[in-house]
Amino acid sequence: MKVKLSGEVRLLEQAAARLVQQVTTELPAAVESHTTRKARRAADVRWGQAAARLVQQVTTELPAAVESHATRKARRAADVRWGRAAARLVQQVTTELPAAVESHATRKARRAADVRWGRAAARLVQQVTTELPAAVESHATRKARRAADVRWGWAAARLVQQVTTELPAAVESHATRKARRAADVRWGWAAARLVQQVTTELPAAVESHATRKARRAADVRWGRAAARGEPRGSA
Structure with missing residues (x-):
């Protein structure tokens, strides 16, 4: 009787060990929903734009204290070149695709890009285009007046x-x-x-006879x- 009980106990212990080995506490990874994927992509786009602006500021703007005359001259020439390149790029980007193959998402993305490029081009044109001073009245004009x-x-x-x-x-x-x-x-x-x-x-008009x-x-x-x-x- 004791031998049978000890054998049964060993069998039970082995079965319990196998069951404990099969049991895992890690849950399966949650399936990513459409909303989560959409929010993650939008966040990636925002972070990418912020990083691009940061890189543009860091790689183009030097501190005024250490900027020499030659550096300023080279930077202005580079700004002019970048302005022309941006104008050409804007002209290329703002070309419309044929309506037959352009989807709603493509039109929405293109319009948003057009707005962003338009604002950037406006700021660039405002920086690059310098206004000439008003014409000075000459001595002959003052004398005649x-x-x-x-x-x-x-x-x-x-x-x-x-x-x-x-x-x-x-x-x-x-x-x-x-x-x-x-x-x-x-x-x-x-x-x-x-x-x-x-x-x-x-006088705007000649006085009539009457x-x-x-x-x-x-x-x-x-x-x-x-x-x-x-x-x-x-x-």
């Missing part, structure tokens, strides 16, 4: 002298003097405005009213 200002000033002075008429002092009464002074003040303001317009703006006739009639009426001593503006 000053002479024209003088001629317009003399013409305005003659016009003011023709417009402002003075009555003789012997027949001028107190009311006439008062009216004339008020008219002189108003005509002075009008002449100042006229001088300002004449010396800055050229306009000249009406203006002369109004001048005659105002002159007679001023001679009678009536204040200007009364009906």
